[in-house]
Amino acid sequence: MATITQHINGRSLPNQHNINLKWPERYISVITGVKVGLSGLKHMFSSPFTSILKIGTGGYLLNRGITGHCELYEQVGKTDTEPVKVAIRASVLVGKPRTEVYDFWRKLDNLPLFMSHLKSVEVLDNLSSRWSLKLPTDIASLSWDAEITYDDPGEVIAWESLPGSNIHTTGKVRFVDTPEPDTTLVHVTITYEPPVGVLGAWIAHLVNPLFQKMVQDDVENFKRYMDMSEIISEISE
Incomplete structure (x- = not known):
């Protein structure tokens, strides 16, 4: 060429x-x-x-x-002036009613129970939370404050890191009914924009090929976690 x-x-x-x-x-x-x-x-x-x-x-x-x-x-993979971003999309079918799935996800401190790339999510109030991200092989962690930017109960939850955070991230989860009764299709979209500079570009280059699989695995873990919670509930009864 x-x-x-x-x-x-x-x-x-x-x-x-x-x-x-x-x-x-x-x-x-x-x-x-x-x-x-x-x-x-x-x-x-x-x-x-x-x-x-x-x-x-x-x-x-x-x-x-x-x-x-x-x-x-x-x-390290940065070939233009656009911000370096790590973008992940994943979907999964969960054998639970849509409102129940939404309610579990809306309690954000539940997320590290099945998302291995999250070290913790501390709920500060109804909209604000503090997130901590584990990088691959535990070489470091990044923390930031976020707030829920859109909340349609039973339908959509969206969040974004607050200005001044050392990493910019957004996320959205959609909960969709399926033709099968009490089964919900969960669509997850998460983006991370690391700090500027060589370090940020290196972080994105490092985690981008890993994060897609990692988040897909986490979403699959969510399905297993919800299924397991039903089994435990049945045993306790």
């Missing part, structure tokens, strides 16, 4: 598809690159080794800002 370039005053610019930095980050890279590079030139004779490192770093940052392309970002 031919490479498309743009030309301004006879100089070619990089393919727009290669730009993976937004302008605020590009400005910071240029300013920082100039400062670091000048510092290296200033101390070239007194600290030559350190100065060479500074000049190299300054040149990299300057090029990063001017071209809008970060090689580190590209290596």
Whole structure:
């Protein structure tokens, strides 16, 4: 496939598809690159080794800002300026009436009972909650506050992390009746937008291929959990 370039005053610019930095980050890279590079030139004779490192770093940052392309970002899967997102969709049939399934899910602190990627969900009030996410292999955890943004009893629950959270996430669960009596189709959509920067892009690159299966497994766990609760209820009677 031919490479498309743009030309301004006879100089070619990089393919727009290669730009993976937004302008605020590009400005910071240029300013920082100039400062670091000048510092290296200033101390070239007194600290030559350190100065060479500074000049190299300054040149990299300057090029990063001017071209809008970060090689580190590209290596972890960020190839454009769109926010890095991890998006998961999963569905499952649960052998329970729709209102019962909704009621169980609406009590958000029930979610870690079957969602292995959640460390905890602490209910703060009727709308607010504090979530803690386990990353794969338990290398770290992320926490944030969220609130329910839409609640149609028995039909839909939607939530979103609050402004200022170190991770932006949204979620929606729809509960749908099926032709089979007392059986509910549960549709789950969850998105995570990690912190900006290389670390955030790396987190998304790490968890994206794993999270789809993880959440699908969690939704299947939900089905098993609800079925098991019915068996336990029958035994206790």
